[in-house]
Amino acid sequence: MVSSALRAAVAVLAAGGVANAAYSIATTDDIKETAATIAWDLMQYYHGNESGQTPGILPGPPPAGDYYWWEGGAMWGTLIDYWHFTGDDSYNKLITDAMLWQVGPFENYMPPNVTASLGNDDQGFWGMSAMLAAENGFPDPPEDKPQWLALAQAVFNTQAAPDRHDDTCNGGLRWQIPWVNNGYNYKNSIANGCFFNIGARLARYTGNTTYSDWAEKTWDWMVNVKLMDDKYNIYDGGHVEHNCTDINRAQFSYNNGVFLLGAAYMYNFTNETRWLQRTEDLLDATLKIFFPGNVAYEVACEEHMSCTTDMLSFKGYMHRWLATVTQIVPVLSPKILPVLQKSTEAAIATCIGEANQRTCGFKWNTRTYDGSRGAGQQMNVLAAVSSLLIGQAKSPVTNGTGGTSKGDYNAGGQGDQFGVVHAPVTTGDKAGASILTILILAGAAGTFGWMSIDL
Ligand SMILES: *[C@@H]1O[C@H](CO)[C@@H](O)[C@H](O)[C@H]1NC(C)=O
Numbered sequence: 001m002v003s004s005a006l007r008a009a010v011a012v013l014a015a016g017g018v019a020n021a022a023y024s025i026a027t028t029d030d031i032k033e034t035a036a037t038i039a040w041d042l043m044q045y046y047h048g049n050e051s052g053q054t055p056g057i058l059p060g061p062p063p064a065g066d067y068y069w070w071e072g073g074a075m076w077g078t079l080i081d082y083w084h085f086t087g088d089d090s091y092n093k094l095i096t097d098a099m100l101w102q103v104g105p106f107e108n109y110m111p112p113n114v115t116a117s118l119g120n121d122d123q124g125f126w127g128m129s130a131m132l133a134a135e136n137g138f139p140d141p142p143e144d145k146p147q148w149l150a151l152a153q154a155v156f157n158t159q160a161a162p163d164r165h166d167d168t169c170n171g172g173l174r175w176q177i178p179w180v181n182n183g184y185n186y187k188n189s190i191a192n193g194c195f196f197n198i199g200a201r202l203a204r205y206t207g208n209t210t211y212s213d214w215a216e217k218t219w220d221w222m223v224n225v226k227l228m229d230d231k232y233n234i235y236d237g238g239h240v241e242h243n244c245t246d247i248n249r250a251q252f253s254y255n256n257g258v259f260l261l262g263a264a265y266m267y268n269f270t271n272e273t274r275w276l277q278r279t280e281d282l283l284d285a286t287l288k289i290f291f292p293g294n295v296a297y298e299v300a301c302e303e304h305m306s307c308t309t310d311m312l313s314f315k316g317y318m319h320r321w322l323a324t325v326t327q328i329v330p331v332l333s334p335k336i337l338p339v340l341q342k343s344t345e346a347a348i349a350t351c352i353g354e355a356n357q358r359t360c361g362f363k364w365n366t367r368t369y370d371g372s373r374g375a376g377q378q379m380n381v382l383a384a385v386s387s388l389l390i391g392q393a394k395s396p397v398t399n400g401t402g403g404t405s406k407g408d409y410n411a412g413g414q415g416d417q418f419g420v421v422h423a424p425v426t427t428g429d430k431a432g433a434s435i436l437t438i439l440i441l442a443g444a445a446g447t448f449g450w451m452s453i454d455l
């Protein structure tokens with residue numbers, strides 16, 4: 001499919017005119033056409049609906065392909081918003097098939113295939129996409145299948161369960177879920193951010209304060225452990241053996257985005273001034289750090305293009321989450337909407353790459369194709385373009401305002417598959433515990449040895 005916006009741009013080029021963008025976002029129709037073409041190009045990276053392939057995932061995880069499991073979940077969220085903003089339901093069946101295929105045996109987004117790299121954040125991204133489906137009124141799955149709200153609750157319940165919480169660093173979630181994984185000793189912002197975000201949204205959707213109590217507790221933990229400082233900088237994480245004081249100070253846009261959206265939901269749910277203040281302060285910090293010159297910029301890795309495949313997809317979540325903030329905290333719209341507009345103008349200017357002359361790049365502030373292509377890069381621009389329609393889109397619903405998704409307070413609560421034991425380690429136990437760990441890691445190396453996880 002070639003959009004008319006694209007044809008017009010090609011015509012300008014052919015006529016020798018200066019066209020620095022293949023796409024237009026001048027009108028609602030242009031935005032829809034542009035988004036449709038970018039979505040189609042994004043879906044060229046997906047093969048899960050072809051015979052012999054696994055539904056739900058992008059090619060991977062490494063070394064089998066570039067993409068970790070979570071990014072598929074994030075992509076379905078992007079496409080759920082794409083449908084919500086544009087009304088184009090071409091991919092709805094694909095989305096539903098994918099989201100349901102990956103639920104795992106306990107319907108909590110912990111499929112055994114991905115155990116070796118299963119983090120709370122990975123599970124959380126799938127959970128946030130299920131939550132979004134409920135909030136956007138995305139068509140409910142057949143009754144005999146897991147429902148969107150229940151899936152989000154399942155993710156929340158497994159993450160709120162005692163076996164995911166221990167006293168190291170005074171609380172908080174670890175990055176990895178199975179204790180044999182690399183990164184189990186790391187407590188980080190994105191794992192806790194996803195949990196916070198889902199908690200805030202479940203509270204608003206269901207009206208149940210159990211969820212907001214956890215969100216409140218998670219925010220406080222972030223502040224106390226100094227992963228969020230008093231200037232609203234959010235840092236990546238720290239290790240339990242250092243009581244999380246060895247803070248990795250890298251700042252990534254998805255951390256700010258996930259907490260910002262959660263804080264906005266907390267304000268919408270509680271109507272408390274302090275949540276408005278937190279939302280606004282975090283917004284100000286976020287725009288300052290991640291939108292220099294009003295263009296999305298992945299500050300930790302963009303300058304030297306040291307971004308990993310994961311990091312190459314963060315800008316899109318930021319755009320979508322900022323857009324949603326304008327609906328649930330409308331008083332902040334004047335600060336957000338002009339930035340999203342300018343940033344998106346820069347984004348589409350990169351979409352002039354490769355043989356089709358419309359492949360999108362990553363370095364938006366260059367306003368030209370930078371040679372960096374992939375599902376993340378394409379998904380970022382899709383998110384930015386389709387979110388421009390936020391002003392015409394329905395606000396996220398709740399159970400009381402038109403939401404139809406069925407929940408289950410006990411969903412996902414069958415316990416962890418991993419037999420995680422969190423007995424506090426006393427000095428006397430330490431030697432024994434680490435020997436046990438070494439024995440088990442040695443055994444696990446045979447199973448998981450092919451995996452290597454980069455921080
Ligand atoms: C998979 O989905 C894409 C996008 O909708 C579609 O173009 C393609 O034909 C589908 N492939 C199969 C084998 O169904």
Ligand SMILES: *[C@@H]1O[C@H](CO)[C@@H](O)[C@H](O)[C@H]1NC(C)=O
Nearest residue numbers: 054055101102103104111113
């Ligand atoms: C797990 O992997 C197998 C083998 O690749 C595949 O057939 C199956 O669909 C996968 N299950 C999920 C939930 O992805």
Ligand SMILES: *[C@@H]1O[C@H](CO)[C@@H](O)[C@H](O)[C@H]1NC(C)=O
Nearest residue numbers: 168169170224225226243244
């Ligand atoms: C660990 O850090 C927390 C703050 O996150 C602090 O309250 C606690 O006292 C520290 N514990 C130790 C043993 O240093």
Ligand SMILES: *[C@@H]1O[C@H](CO)[C@@H](O)[C@H](O)[C@H]1NC(C)=O
Nearest residue numbers: 267268269270271272273276
């Ligand atoms: C929210 O709080 C404001 C004052 O801060 C008040 O004017 C408004 O009525 C409250 N709205 C609701 C729904 O409670």
Ligand SMILES: *[C@@H]1O[C@H](CO)[C@@H](O)[C@H](O)[C@H]1NC(C)=O
Nearest residue numbers: 268271327328329330395396
């Ligand atoms: C909460 O969100 C709704 C949209 O769903 C919006 O109309 C309302 O103004 C928001 N409440 C606050 C306090 O901003």
Ligand SMILES: *[C@@H]1O[C@H](CO)[C@@H](O)[C@H](O)[C@H]1NC(C)=O
Nearest residue numbers: 205206207208399400403407
């Ligand atoms: C959600 O709404 C439905 C229909 O109005 C109602 O039956 C159900 O009890 C509500 N659930 C919750 C958790 O409030």
Ligand SMILES: *[C@@H]1O[C@H](CO)[C@@H](O)[C@H](O)[C@H]1NC(C)=O
Nearest residue numbers: 157208209210211408409410
């Ligand atoms: C609120 O949610 C919690 C946690 O899922 C659940 O145990 C409790 O029954 C719910 N409360 C109500 C009033 O539904």
